[in-house]
Amino acid sequence: MAIKKKGLIMVASVTGNTYRVAKAFGKAFENVGWEYDLVKIDKNTNFKKDPVYFDDYDFVCLGSPIMAGLPAPAIGRVLGLTQPEPPRMWKGAMMPGMPSGDVDPNDVKGVVFATYAGAIREAYSTLAVEKQYLECLGLKIVGEFSCPGGEISHMAVDRVSAIMGVQVENAAPLVQLYKENPHAPEFAKLDEEGHKKMQEAVADPRDMPDYEGMEHFIAPKYDLENRPNDRDLLMAEYFMQNLIQDFFFNRKKPQETYGEYLCIG
Ligand SMILES: Cc1cc2nc3c(=O)[nH]c(=O)nc-3n(C[C@H](O)[C@H](O)[C@H](O)COP(=O)(O)O)c2cc1C
Structure with a gap:
């Protein structure tokens, strides 16, 4: 019997928006009959103490809210690239981004995701940084997803x-x-x-006015308080399910492919 495939979703989330997208990804894994682990990244997460190894997974997802134009600081701290002794994310690895040789890192696919409240373009930088972190850890990134998330003032x-x-x-x-x-x-x-x-x-009122002339830069406030909404979460679920199916179900031979969903409003 084939070993059951498994996904890993690592997510930082302060007010729960990005976590809801993570749960939608989880649903995608369930839809295709895979198991998945959902690991929260916050100030208490310590992969050196409680290791998580990429070897155990076929798909690894990393998500964060955008904070000051970048991923939440906990992401960098926890994934180790800003600490003196980064955790090893592969079993028996000599270096953080160096798999032991038992697993071909190309077999483990990576996806990054983010939620944002202000600037769509900041999603690009946040996703790029998340991507860089995972690539440094030896993963091949095959997709990125972002949508708005209501923010506190x-x-x-x-x-x-x-x-x-x-x-x-x-x-x-x-x-x-x-x-x-x-x-x-x-x-x-x-x-x-x-x-x-x-x-x-x-009690402060929200502090993101609609800046005149900045419409192309600032996300239109389509009911921002209630984002991610059902549509966003459905998009997240289908996005992830599509990638899993394309990589693991529909292809006879592995192909270079990349999935991208960046919500425009
Ligand atoms: C301290 C802080 C800084 C933020 N900085 C940005 C930012 O620079 N750009 C942006 O688009 N959204 C920013 N946001 C909004 C969040 O990215 C957005 O609300 C996100 O959906 C929150 O996700 P969470 O509920 O998973 O924490 C910020 C929110 C907080 C709390």
């Missing part, structure tokens, strides 16, 4: 970052958490004045 994130004394990337989840539960342990150190400031900060 930049101003709110900046203000919460100052009040809580944390970096911006760690402030974004705190904005969300404070809205849901101001009495969460994370806010125990706040006094009455601190809570007042936090309430004002998270």
Whole structure:
């Protein structure tokens, strides 16, 4: 009996948008009868302590929100290229991007994805950086996907970052958490004045106006608060399913091919 094929989806997600796209990819794996693992990348992820090996998979996906024009900083930290001793992503590897020889890295396909709220063109740079990370780790990238994702106010994130004394990337989840539960342990150190400031900060209106003359650069706000919507998620599912089927089901001989879906609005 053939060994069951398997996908890996690694995703960074602060407010859940990119995670929803990751779940849509997961559905694509299920649709074709594959198993998949979904691994969240955040400040607690440590592949040196809890290894994940690309050898165990046939498809590897990496997704991130765009943060300040680039992937979430956790992606670079966790995938190791900015740390002194990067994790080995292949079993028995001497170097991070050097498979042991048991697996041909060309047999493992890579896909990158991103969600964004502002600039479509920033999706290009984020996807390019994600792609570069995976290529450095020895994977062959065969597709990229991006769609909009509703964002929480930049101003709110900046203000919460100052009040809580944390970096911006760690402030974004705190904005969300404070809205849901101001009495969460994370806010125990706040006094009455601190809570007042936090309430004002998270109540900030959205701060992405429609800039006149910038329509080609800034994503039109088609119901941005509710993105990714059902259509985006369906596109994600079909995009991924199409790639899996084209590489593993429909081809007698491997062919050079590349899938790309970049939503325009
Ligand atoms: C701190 C921060 C910085 C962001 N920077 C950008 C940016 O430079 N360009 C952009 O298009 N979107 C930016 N966004 C919006 C997010 O990329 C977008 O809302 C994304 O869907 C969030 O994904 P998540 O819910 O998976 O975290 C930023 C969001 C936050 C919280």
